Amino acid sequence: MTSTTERAAHAPLLSLDDARAQMLARVAPLPVETVALDVALGRVLAESIDSLLTLPPWDNSAMDGFAVRADDVEGAGDHHPIVLRVIGESAAGRSFSGEVEAGTAVRILTGAPMPNGADAVVPVEDTDAPMGAAALPETVRITASRPPGAHVRRVGSDLREGYPLLAAGTELAPAALAVAAAGGHAQLTVHRAPRVAILATGDELAPVGQPLAIDQIPDSNTVGLSAQARESGAEIRPLGIANDELDVVVARLQTALEWADVIVVSGGVSVGAHDVVKDAFAEIGSVDLWRVAVQPGKPLAFGSAKRVGGEGEVLLFGLPGNPVSSFVTFELFVRPILRRLSGHADVIGRDHVTAILSEPVSKSPGRRAFLRVHLDGGDDSGWTASLAGGQDSHVLSALAAANALAIVSEDDDSLPVGANVDVIRLR
Numbered sequence: 001m002t003s004t005t006e007r008a009a010h011a012p013l014l015s016l017d018d019a020r021a022q023m024l025a026r027v028a029p030l031p032v033e034t035v036a037l038d039v040a041l042g043r044v045l046a047e048s049i050d051s052l053l054t055l056p057p058w059d060n061s062a063m064d065g066f067a068v069r070a071d072d073v074e075g076a077g078d079h080h081p082i083v084l085r086v087i088g089e090s091a092a093g094r095s096f097s098g099e100v101e102a103g104t105a106v107r108i109l110t111g112a113p114m115p116n117g118a119d120a121v122v123p124v125e126d127t128d129a130p131m132g133a134a135a136l137p138e139t140v141r142i143t144a145s146r147p148p149g150a151h152v153r154r155v156g157s158d159l160r161e162g163y164p165l166l167a168a169g170t171e172l173a174p175a176a177l178a179v180a181a182a183g184g185h186a187q188l189t190v191h192r193a194p195r196v197a198i199l200a201t202g203d204e205l206a207p208v209g210q211p212l213a214i215d216q217i218p219d220s221n222t223v224g225l226s227a228q229a230r231e232s233g234a235e236i237r238p239l240g241i242a243n244d245e246l247d248v249v250v251a252r253l254q255t256a257l258e259w260a261d262v263i264v265v266s267g268g269v270s271v272g273a274h275d276v277v278k279d280a281f282a283e284i285g286s287v288d289l290w291r292v293a294v295q296p297g298k299p300l301a302f303g304s305a306k307r308v309g310g311e312g313e314v315l316l317f318g319l320p321g322n323p324v325s326s327f328v329t330f331e332l333f334v335r336p337i338l339r340r341l342s343g344h345a346d347v348i349g350r351d352h353v354t355a356i357l358s359e360p361v362s363k364s365p366g367r368r369a370f371l372r373v374h375l376d377g378g379d380d381s382g383w384t385a386s387l388a389g390g391q392d393s394h395v396l397s398a399l400a401a402a403n404a405l406a407i408v409s410e411d412d413d414s415l416p417v418g419a420n421v422d423v424i425r426l427r
């Protein structure tokens with residue numbers, strides 16, 4: 001063992017909260033940039049915006065039918081049809097420029113501007129006009145009364161020019177992007193997306209899809225961690241697989257020190273003879289924190305290196321190689337960092353519910369456990385959490401079957417069936 005690893009082996013076990021607070025204290029939201037809407041999905045808005053437009057820009061029809069004067073159709077019914085003269089059509093994008101005078105109507109299509117003089121729409125179903133007919137009828141029999149304003153979407157009933165549209169800090173989900181477009185914005189000022197480089201370490205790893213030699217397994221962590229980083233709003237760059245050799249890992253890390261904000265390494269972070277990641281971090285920068293009281297995932301290294309060709313530092317995460325450990329430690333530590341860099345105020349960004357355990361569980365004392373569970377129910381009967389499969393940290397199938405993580409406190413080493421647990425919903 002080298003000195004870094006030796007010293008680290010005796011590092012105290014940090015609590016999850018302390019470790020996460022120390023990590024978060026190191027980061028602030030990334031600088032802002034202006035981007036087109038089509039690349040803004042998932043970004044966080046850096047400045048509040050007002051609507052540049054009023055929408056609808058004019059009163060328009062909510063139905064296909066006939067624009068009328070409500071006074072004209074008052075008292076109309078199946079047995080008292082009222083006949084109006086049809087003087088034209090208002091279609092979306094092709095409005096009617098005349099005036100609806102007493103005794104007349106204009107055929108109108110959904111979204112089309114209300115013609116002057118008309119103040120209500122009679123749906124086509126309440127007339128004798130055939131639906132969707134191309135030729136304009138000369139007259140129309142109205143068989144239902146409509147009050148003023150019926151089926152009319154009022155000007156400005158959605159957006160008003162100069163009024164707040166989206167607040168700074170909003171995550172740009174599909175609907176937020178659509179409303180920005182509707183409000184006249186073609187681009188938005190957002191925080192830059194964090195750049196995450198991902199390196200797998202282990203002599204036993206083969207790229208996914210390649211034939212496996214004896215002693216080899218697929219590198220599933222690069223796939224899982226890349227997806228987690230993307231889901232947390234990051235751009236990713238895979239650095240491939242490095243052998244368990246110090247200079248190989250160092251060389252691979254160095255390739256990302258110019259581009260990345262964060263480098264995530266999986267495997268090789270414990271105290272085994274081939275665990276070189278902490279030494280690699282020490283060689284390119286420093287190991288600032290190691291070993292956290294969580295289960296799975298106790299061996300976890302956090303450090304930093306000077307950015308090459310720029311200001312500031314690149315954060316380094318060494319996550320344990322077991323696939324469930326790498327997933328859970330990413331969720332607990334890397335995701336909040338990426339969310340803060342992305343500009344989120346809520347760095348955790350997960351819902352919690354209280355659920356009832358459907359079976360007894362046990363875990364290591366002194367560490368906060370995150371059990372892979374399936375959460376069911378949620379209606380009047382409340383939530384139930386059942387183990388999604390084996391809880392060893394190599395059991396990826398249980399993680400894939402889980403939709404939530406149930407938290408068991410440091411102070412408990414077991415919980416009985418029926419106990420209340422705090423559960424993090426993953427999806």
Ligand code: AMP
Pocket residue numbers: 200201202204205217218219220221222266267268269270272319320321322323
């Ligand atoms: P380590 O943290 O390097 O001691 O690895 C712990 C366990 O995780 C070993 O069984 C490794 O084979 C496995 N492992 C490490 N890296 C990966 C990876 N990228 N994909 C899948 N399994 C891995």
Ligand code: MG
Pocket residue numbers: 201202203244267268321
């Ligand atoms: Mg290894």
